[in-house]
Amino acid sequence: MSTETPETPTPQQVRRALARAERGAALDPAEAAVLLAAVGGDLDRLCVAAGRVRDAGLVAAGRPGAVTFSPKVFIPITRLCRDRCHYCTFVETPTQGVREGRAPYLSPDEILAIARQGAELGCLEALFTLGDRPEDRWPQARAWLDEQGYDSTIAYVRAMAIRVLEETGLLPHLNPGVMSWEELNRLKAVSPSMGMMLETTSSRLYETKGLAHYGSPDKDPVVRLRTLEDAGRLGIPFTTGLLVGIGESLAERAETIFALRRVSRAYGAVQEVIVQNFRAKPDTAMRHVDDLDLSEYRAAIAVTRIVLGPKARIQAPPNLVDLNECRALLEAGVDDWGGVSPLTPDHVNPERPWPSLERLRSITEQCGFDLKARLTVHPEYVTGALGRGEAWIDPRLHAHVAALAGPDGLAVPEVRPVGLAWQEPDGGFDADHGRGRTDLHEAVDTEGRSEDRRSDFASVYGDWATVGEAAAITSRLDGLSDGAPAVLHAEGGDALRAAEADPGNLSDEHALTLMTAEGDLLRQVIGLADELRKEVVGEVVTYVVNRNINFTNVCYVGCRFCAFAQRRTDADAYSLSYTEVADRAQEAWDLGATEVCMQGGIDPELPATAYFDIAAAVKQRVPGMHVHAFSPMEVVNGTARTGLSIEDFLIKARESGLGSLPGTAAEILDDEVRWVLTKGKLPTSTWIDIVTTAHRIGLPTTSTMMYGHVDNPRHWVTHLNVLKGIQDTAVANGSSGFTEFVPLPFVHTSAPIYLAGLARPGPTLRDNLAVHAMARILLHGRISNIQTSWVKLGIEGTRAMLQAGANDLGGTLMEETISRMAGSEHGSAKTVTELVEIGAGINRPVHERTTLYTPPPLRQTS
Numbered sequence: 001m002s003t004e005t006p007e008t009p010t011p012q013q014v015r016r017a018l019a020r021a022e023r024g025a026a027l028d029p030a031e032a033a034v035l036l037a038a039v040g041g042d043l044d045r046l047c048v049a050a051g052r053v054r055d056a057g058l059v060a061a062g063r064p065g066a067v068t069f070s071p072k073v074f075i076p077i078t079r080l081c082r083d084r085c086h087y088c089t090f091v092e093t094p095t096q097g098v099r100e101g102r103a104p105y106l107s108p109d110e111i112l113a114i115a116r117q118g119a120e121l122g123c124l125e126a127l128f129t130l131g132d133r134p135e136d137r138w139p140q141a142r143a144w145l146d147e148q149g150y151d152s153t154i155a156y157v158r159a160m161a162i163r164v165l166e167e168t169g170l171l172p173h174l175n176p177g178v179m180s181w182e183e184l185n186r187l188k189a190v191s192p193s194m195g196m197m198l199e200t201t202s203s204r205l206y207e208t209k210g211l212a213h214y215g216s217p218d219k220d221p222v223v224r225l226r227t228l229e230d231a232g233r234l235g236i237p238f239t240t241g242l243l244v245g246i247g248e249s250l251a252e253r254a255e256t257i258f259a260l261r262r263v264s265r266a267y268g269a270v271q272e273v274i275v276q277n278f279r280a281k282p283d284t285a286m287r288h289v290d291d292l293d294l295s296e297y298r299a300a301i302a303v304t305r306i307v308l309g310p311k312a313r314i315q316a317p318p319n320l321v322d323l324n325e326c327r328a329l330l331e332a333g334v335d336d337w338g339g340v341s342p343l344t345p346d347h348v349n350p351e352r353p354w355p356s357l358e359r360l361r362s363i364t365e366q367c368g369f370d371l372k373a374r375l376t377v378h379p380e381y382v383t384g385a386l387g388r389g390e391a392w393i394d395p396r397l398h399a400h401v402a403a404l405a406g407p408d409g410l411a412v413p414e415v416r417p418v419g420l421a422w423q424e425p426d427g428g429f430d431a432d433h434g435r436g437r438t439d440l441h442e443a444v445d446t447e448g449r450s451e452d453r454r455s456d457f458a459s460v461y462g463d464w465a466t467v468g469e470a471a472a473i474t475s476r477l478d479g480l481s482d483g484a485p486a487v488l489h490a491e492g493g494d495a496l497r498a499a500e501a502d503p504g505n506l507s508d509e510h511a512l513t514l515m516t517a518e519g520d521l522l523r524q525v526i527g528l529a530d531e532l533r534k535e536v537v538g539e540v541v542t543y544v545v546n547r548n549i550n551f552t553n554v555c556y557v558g559c560r561f562c563a564f565a566q567r568r569t570d571a572d573a574y575s576l577s578y579t580e581v582a583d584r585a586q587e588a589w590d591l592g593a594t595e596v597c598m599q600g601g602i603d604p605e606l607p608a609t610a611y612f613d614i615a616a617a618v619k620q621r622v623p624g625m626h627v628h629a630f631s632p633m634e635v636v637n638g639t640a641r642t643g644l645s646i647e648d649f650l651i652k653a654r655e656s657g658l659g660s661l662p663g664t665a666a667e668i669l670d671d672e673v674r675w676v677l678t679k680g681k682l683p684t685s686t687w688i689d690i691v692t693t694a695h696r697i698g699l700p701t702t703s704t705m706m707y708g709h710v711d712n713p714r715h716w717v718t719h720l721n722v723l724k725g726i727q728d729t730a731v732a733n734g735s736s737g738f739t740e741f742v743p744l745p746f747v748h749t750s751a752p753i754y755l756a757g758l759a760r761p762g763p764t765l766r767d768n769l770a771v772h773a774m775a776r777i778l779l780h781g782r783i784s785n786i787q788t789s790w791v792k793l794g795i796e797g798t799r800a801m802l803q804a805g806a807n808d809l810g811g812t813l814m815e816e817t818i819s820r821m822a823g824s825e826h827g828s829a830k831t832v833t834e835l836v837e838i839g840a841g842i843n844r845p846v847h848e849r850t851t852l853y854t855p856p857p858l859r860q861t862s
Helices: 011-022 029-035 040-060 094-099 108-120 139-148 153-167 181-188 203-207 221-233 250-267 294-308 323-331 357-366 379-386 395-402 464-474 489-501 508-515 519-537 578-590 610-621 632-642 646-656 671-677 684-696 713-732 765-778 790-802 818-822 832-840
Strands: 066-078 125-130 171-175 193-195 238-244 270-277 336-340 370-373 541-544 546-549 595-598 626-629 658-660 701-707 738-745 808-811 846-849
Touching: 011 029, 011 040, 029 250, 029 294, 040 294, 040 323, 066 108, 066 153, 066 357, 108 125, 108 153, 125 153, 139 153, 153 171, 153 181, 171 395, 181 193, 181 221, 181 632, 203 221, 221 238, 221 250, 238 250, 238 294, 250 270, 250 294, 250 464, 270 294, 270 336, 294 323, 323 357, 336 357, 357 370, 379 395, 464 671, 489 508, 489 519, 508 713, 508 765, 519 765, 541 832, 546 578, 546 808, 578 595, 578 610, 595 610, 610 626, 610 632, 610 646, 632 646, 632 684, 646 658, 646 684, 684 701, 684 713, 701 713, 701 765, 713 738, 713 765, 738 765, 738 790, 765 790, 790 808, 790 832, 808 832, 832 846
Parallel strands: 066 125, 066 336, 066 370, 125 171, 171 193, 193 238, 238 270, 541 808, 541 846, 546 595, 595 626, 626 658, 701 738
Antiparallel strands: none
């Protein structure tokens, strides 16, 4: 039994909860905890109920009566780890490794030898098993990586996954432990699936000396849940689960099951949940703890099955019980045995050998099921990626997966893996570079979408109920009523005087007071902003002659505010060839443009060098054109596809012709808001890292903020303060940093999050005035240029913002797709004459500028 349990439920409590489970009622965590204590006849009834849920799920999946397993080899990349789990025998110290004749890491030759043997024996999966970030604890690990030319264990794992794919055809399943969003994104390109056990959400086991996870930084439940959520946001088929019997209470066990359900429902990326029973091991701190009792194990499996529902795949390792006990696990709702190896032991539980496939098949068939081989990635994700064009698997892995998968997504019987090239050849995605675009429209969309929604609308954005709960929290301004709060006269006066004295260094509370101002106080804030604008940049209103080129609208990120993105197979999907991009740049240059602003969707089928090639195509055609291109999200996509670091990617892009970076993809620089607005976009820390890296290498950027959706004024203040800090760092390092700040009002009309009833219909006039004015005030002394968006605000709105601190109109654009698709009704292009008229309406001169706010060069006339 587990070492700590709550008060034992009464038989009446168990039977009451059991009756609800039997009739299919939704259980809550308290009821689940009660059922986890079921024994005897109650436990048998619980397992019958769980079995019915499992069977219904298999019928719905199109494989009734099928229990799956993955034929695999274990590849223990390294046994070093920075954690100190009290039950683990896999991990060793460098001294122990030397004593056993092991280097800190398996060499590439050793890894490939294991993989080749596995392929010869019919294995299809290469499970990379390793400890968490050993280089952070062990100098020997850091030295080995340095000698081999890898900056981290993750980098070595990525390189070895590619080697295994190319030389053996086995599909890597990567288990490096806790990973950041960036690391997950980097590994998705080389692995069809990944995994990390949640184990438990009990912070008690992590924080209390002597308990199972004490002294193990990667076993913090908050950190592990974040990894699961990030994997979901990135659309990675992910294996996780709970470890039962390590000291958690029944209530904590139930909380873990419900946490797994929440993540699974929110993102749809949890491909299987392992329910693993604790087995005591010699020479560990927990060697005297009893193994988990079989009855308690059955209850844990059955409750997990019932709570997670019929769509879940529930796995139990067949080697951690006696073979005859596997029948009890099947009866409790299991439908997968996980990885079974004919070659390598279970390195995490080496004392428990795998059952032979013949014996496992026999016991499975005795229970009335067929045993079928699957791939490391479960069938639903295989058919979703290969059959329906969903973005679960990176396109560079499609050929590897398709070579092993049947039409049902399971493994083709008796198939043998064969090594295949991983990286597509360098080059472009048009006829000029050898790849046709027969499945895409040949020209940029200018008429609008022919269908109201993208074809995967129901699934790409995740679970709307979960989003709604988060949106209700983020949109609330704590301590204040809905809408703009009333500001006391004295508070407003104090804040205004502070702003007049030192506008760029207001306290957060003073800034919030002014950001939420109304009436006379708002008019005074606007007046101060306008005076600061005159002081810094004078009366001139500026603009750049430019062209927006959205070179593809194919995107799989799942931004809930975006009406622009399409699936590749949608009728309105398009991608421009390099030639078409260059043609548009040439047309813009001939019309007087000095800049092309180029951004596109996150298309998983873009070639690795696409961003470099796009910039180079423009510069080769029009050498004098400034290339302002590629959002931080596109930079992340580029780093994942090329394997380059952020810095090396940006340097390569600059060498290809990139002149500056748009500071888009910022939305609100607060992750709680970002994860409501988007499913898979980069987190705040990554946006900051990319922008600061660009500044450090001499690439200027813009900065933006999209507001008026599920955010509140406190978020606006925080966002501007983040920009202040970035700019201070840039200036301290001798960089110009941000050239401008662009407030972007949320356009709600066609935004999915608005259509779902979860977002406001954009900012009010008060909000727009306050944001533009406070941007001028809070960024004073740091960012001189505040741009207002005529696309989103129209002529009169733009004029109002120019009198509230803004000084720039942005660009002529010539074509603008993203805002128009979102529902903007203010056009997608302005002539120079029209921009001049905007300024004339408020008696302000309007002058052309370049991207970097210098006078435009004189053009030679023929």
